Amino acid sequence: MNEIDLRELVAAAAGLQLKWEALGFQFCFIGGLAVQHWGEPRQTNDVDATVWTQFGNERPVIDRLLQDLTGRIENAGQFALINRVLLVQDSRGVDVDVALAAFPYELEMIRRAEKQPFRDEQLLICGPSDLIILKAFANRTRDWQDIRGIMIRSASLLDWRLIESELEVLANLKEEPEILDRLHNLQSELKL
Numbered sequence: 001m002n003e004i005d006l007r008e009l010v011a012a013a014a015g016l017q018l019k020w021e022a023l024g025f026q027f028c029f030i031g032g033l034a035v036q037h038w039g040e041p042r043q044t045n046d047v048d049a050t051v052w053t054q055f056g057n058e059r060p061v062i063d064r065l066l067q068d069l070t071g072r073i074e075n076a077g078q079f080a081l082i083n084r085v086l087l088v089q090d091s092r093g094v095d096v097d098v099a100l101a102a103f104p105y106e107l108e109m110i111r112r113a114e115k116q117p118f119r120d121e122q123l124l125i126c127g128p129s130d131l132i133i134l135k136a137f138a139n140r141t142r143d144w145q146d147i148r149g150i151m152i153r154s155a156s157l158l159d160w161r162l163i164e165s166e167l168e169v170l171a172n173l174k175e176e177p178e179i180l181d182r183l184h185n186l187q188s189e190l191k192l
Helices: 006-023 031-038 058-068 076-083 104-112 128-138 141-153 160-173 178-190
Strands: 027-030 046-052 085-089 095-101 114-118 121-125
Touching (some): 006 046, 027 031, 027 104, 031 046, 031 114, 046 104, 058 095, 076 085, 095 104, 104 160, 128 160, 128 178, 160 178
Antiparallel strands (some): 085 095, 114 121
16 A cells, blocks of 8 residues: 555554453554654554463464454465464555564563554554664664664653563574674664
8 A cells, every 4th residue: 555644553463452452462562653652753554462371372362363354465374374474454444453462572572562642542552672672683774763762752762672682682683793782883873
């Protein structure tokens, strides 16, 4: 879907939140919506969320999600089992990317998430420290632009001990320890 008004994204996320809370899912919103709140606002065209599945319990969660959402690709459920992300659309046609969370860090991130004001809604989004961890781990150019904005706008809310300890583990798992160096360089540049 092309450019979407932020109101549509917030409405879509609020609808998902209502449904997922009723189902007892553990989840939070990440990505562009979280950046809108904690960083420099930018255009985003989809809703990014993470839903706790654990390892081995993905299929029932995927099947339940697909009862309310439509796959954007052929065999979206099978793709999600392999790639740990379910690519779907809601009934309005808003694209939704649902990451299937299974690592202890992801569960802790979800547990730390709090509802934050978005227009007339309260959306359960990850905190700014967790958003930096996720963005640094993804390690794309756009992510580093987002991290800069989060560090500027939400500096006083950042838990650097959490960021450092979690990101060190994740960067080593990814065999990209230079991620931490890049983050430290940005901290120095911004004098944080």
